[in-house]
Amino acid sequence: MISIGSKTKYLTSMGELKRKDNSIVFINENGNNYIPVENVREIYCMNEITVNTKFLDFASKAGIVIHFFNYYGYYSGVFYPKEQLISGKLKIRQCEAYKDSREEIAKAIVLGISENIYEVLYHYYKHGCKEIKETLDWLKNDVPRFLSKEINIKQILFVEGLIWQRFYNTFKYILKEEFTFDKRTRRPPENPLNALISFGNSLVYAKTVSQIYNTHLDQSISFLHEPSEGRFSLSLDLSEAFKPIIVFKSIFNLVNNKMLQVDKHFDKKLNCCILNDVGRKIFIGEMEERFNNVFFHQTLNRKTTYYNAIKLDAYKLIKYLLEGREFKPFSLKEMV
Structure with a gap:
């Protein structure tokens, strides 16, 4: 995992993203990595990352945008919260x-x-x-x-x-x-x-x-x-x-x-x-x-x-x- 500044997190290894109480936990071969939700604006998944609906609902309420990339480094897609700014x-x-x-x-x-x-x-x-x-x-x-x-x-x-x-x-x-x-x-x-x-x-x-x-x-x-x-x-x-x-x-x-x-x-x-x-x-x-x-x-x-x-x-x-x-x-x- 790479943390850039206080708001952007890059996940470069395989693992799983889950909610743990009011924190985010990234589980990989090195164990559990806890990330305070208030310190996250974006998450970049650069490898095979597993998520579940419970985590996505938590991320949505916290306003976290999650980007996914494929094996070749190409952009695969994004999960972001329900749009609040509509005009x-x-x-x-x-x-x-x-x-x-x-x-x-x-x-x-x-x-x-x-x-x-x-x-x-x-x-x-x-x-x-x-x-x-x-x-x-x-x-x-x-x-x-x-x-x-x-x-x-x-x-x-x-x-x-x-x-x-x-x-x-x-x-x-x-x-x-x-x-x-x-x-x-x-x-x-x-x-x-x-x-x-x-x-x-x-x-x-x-x-x-x-x-x-x-x-x-x-x-x-x-x-x-x-x-x-x-x-x-x-x-x-x-x-x-x-x-x-x-x-x-x-x-x-x-x-x-x-x-x-x-x-x-x-x-x-x-x-x-x-x-x-x-x-x-x-x-x-x-x-x-x-x-x-x-x-x-x-x-x-x-x-x-x-x-x-x-x-x-x-x-x-x-x-x-x-x-x-x-x-x-x-x-x-x-x-x-």
């Missing part, structure tokens, strides 16, 4: 915006991805990685110009795909040679770098699910990603701008400082590669440190964290829907 008016506005303003919101999300990738890459350009200048110029000039045009959702998604592909193409200049990246592969990831990206993206998605749960937004009505059954597509939308900041900065730091190594921290099988238990704990620790990193937010004029910035983006979207204010996802330019 019929906001849901209607959200539906109307999908019909009337979908492209405007989707463009803002894609521009947010581009701006944060630019800021991440510019750090390496300043420190001697001159090979990425062409990509930086493209992100700074061409992407905003194209997104300013009247384009449909398919064209917006095409631009988003190009942004990520151009970003991936810079990895050979930034990362250690053993972390090669030929193409993005999923389900399952085929090499260590794809394994890190998939696992990291799943964690950011889960964090976004938790944060949107604490707002009046409907998780199923999205704008960049197509709304569909079986997933919270709005969480996919709002998590995108944070992936360069949280996922990829974590990967670059861990790989380049040799805290994650191919031969030590990954299990490779036929056409499949996943983080082993040690590697997963290292990566989770780095990601959580970034989520909880405190910085001064220029727009808010106060200190906050990246984790809280996800919820702030949800509130920005609410203000856009109800008040017509500009929706602009979080940018690294907003921090000092």
